[in-house]
Amino acid sequence: MATIRQLTHTNGLEYLQINSARSEARIFLQGAQVEHFKPTGKAPLLWVSSADEYQPGTGGIRGGIPVCWPWFGNHENSDWPAHGFARNKVWDWVGTQVEDEVVSLRFTLAPAQFERQYWPHDTRVELEVVLSETLTLKLTNINLGNRTVTFTQALHSYFPIGDIHQLQASGFANAKYVEFGAGPYPQEDDSVSFDKETDRVYTQLGAVQQLHSVNGTIEISRNNSQSAVLWNPWIEKSQRLSRFNDDDYLQMVCLEAANVREDAVNLAPGQSHTLSTSIRWLD
Numbered sequence: 001m002a003t004i005r006q007l008t009h010t011n012g013l014e015y016l017q018i019n020s021a022r023s024e025a026r027i028f029l030q031g032a033q034v035e036h037f038k039p040t041g042k043a044p045l046l047w048v049s050s051a052d053e054y055q056p057g058t059g060g061i062r063g064g065i066p067v068c069w070p071w072f073g074n075h076e077n078s079d080w081p082a083h084g085f086a087r088n089k090v091w092d093w094v095g096t097q098v099e100d101e102v103v104s105l106r107f108t109l110a111p112a113q114f115e116r117q118y119w120p121h122d123t124r125v126e127l128e129v130v131l132s133e134t135l136t137l138k139l140t141n142i143n144l145g146n147r148t149v150t151f152t153q154a155l156h157s158y159f160p161i162g163d164i165h166q167l168q169a170s171g172f173a174n175a176k177y178v179e180f181g182a183g184p185y186p187q188e189d190d191s192v193s194f195d196k197e198t199d200r201v202y203t204q205l206g207a208v209q210q211l212h213s214v215n216g217t218i219e220i221s222r223n224n225s226q227s228a229v230l231w232n233p234w235i236e237k238s239q240r241l242s243r244f245n246d247d248d249y250l251q252m253v254c255l256e257a258a259n260v261r262e263d264a265v266n267l268a269p270g271q272s273h274t275l276s277t278s279i280r281w282l283d
Contacts, residue, residue, distance in 0.1 A: 002098045004105075011054045016093065021101040022132045028064075030056060031087035032107040032127045035064035037135045042281050043215060045135060047160040047252040052243040060087035062243040063158045063252075065137060067127060070119050070151040072229075072260050080118055083156070086125065089113040103131040121149045123267075134280040137257075141265070142272040150266050154229060154258035155277050161253050162214035164194050164232055169255065171209035177202045177230075178261070194253070197234035203227045203261055210282070211255065217282040220255050224275050227263040229256040 002020035009015060015028040015035070026036040038044040048063030059082075060066035068083040075081075081088070086109055095106040107127045122145035130136040137155050161167045173190040177183055177200040184203065192198070205228050211218040222228065231254040233241060238249045257277035259265050265273050 002101055002103050004096060004103070006093075009054050012056055013054050014090075016105065018103055018105070018131060020098075020103055020131065023135075025103075025129075025131050025135070027105065027107075027129060028061065029090050029093065029107075031060050031067055031089065032091040032109070032129075033061055033064050033066055033087065034129060034135065034137065035061055037131070037279075039133045039281060044160060045218065045279055045281065047158045049244050049248050049252075051245045051248070057088055058243065059083075060156075062241075065158070066156040067139065068152075068154040068156050068256075068258075069125060069139070070123075070153065072152045072154040072258060083154075085115045085118060087156075091127070101132075105129045105131075121145055121147070123149060134278050136276060136278040138274050138276040140272055140274040141267060143267040143269050146269050148266055148268050150264055152258070152260045152264045153275060154256045154260065155275065156229075156254060156256050157220070157277070157279065158252050158254050159211055159218055160213075160215060160251060161211060162251065164250050164253065166214050167253060168193055168212040169209060169230060169253070170212065171206055172202065173206070175202045175205040192230065194232055194234075197237055198230060198232045200230045201227065201258075201260055202230065203263055209255060211253065219280055219282050220257070221278045222257040222276070224273060225257050225259055225263065225277075227258045227260045229254065229258050229260070231256070 005017045018025045023039045052062040066087040069086040091107040097104045109125045124142040126140045128138040170191040172187045175187040179200045208221045
């Protein structure tokens, strides 16, 4: 029988521990961040740096799936926080449903948590997390105001890949990407390998990608998203990142469901938009 416990980390962050016949997971209320997901009988599907100390207000845990909202990356106003403010705020756990050992949890970011100097709009943002053999996240925005709002967003997923030198990421044919401010470049091959820092923002991208690693193959699918971010910091940037070990780049890669660049969302009054991603082991 599925169980859900609300617990407190030694450093003060509250989280939910979820166990069912299908999987186990941890979700931190700060950022509504899925930090751990493991299907029963299989390896964990998410990576977290051992250098993270799980401190409140530090920009999200370095791993799992931080929620980047209401913008992704650096804002055009350089003194605004990178990746928005949602990952630093404590979300409300507002509902749970369990059916056939599939656990669905809903979270919302209360308007009182909005930083109005950055986001003066009347919107509602919700996250649904569905736990079975597959992990699914659904990020919904609802425009409650009388003006169109525009935002970018990403579900900043970190994956365990064992050895970056042996990783092949596939499913990128016919897309375009921007990297380090240059481009867009056409994606000539379906697959991508890694031998240097990679920080690509893909657009016009198909709905399914795969990570073929020494740990197995992870499939990542997206809905209401034609853009995604593929990231590995490599050697030099790893030494500059906070809460990240110098050799962590060997063990992880990010492939993030997103709405960025020309895929930014323009949400008219009364409309809603749901970005979703599903993650699973194929073998």
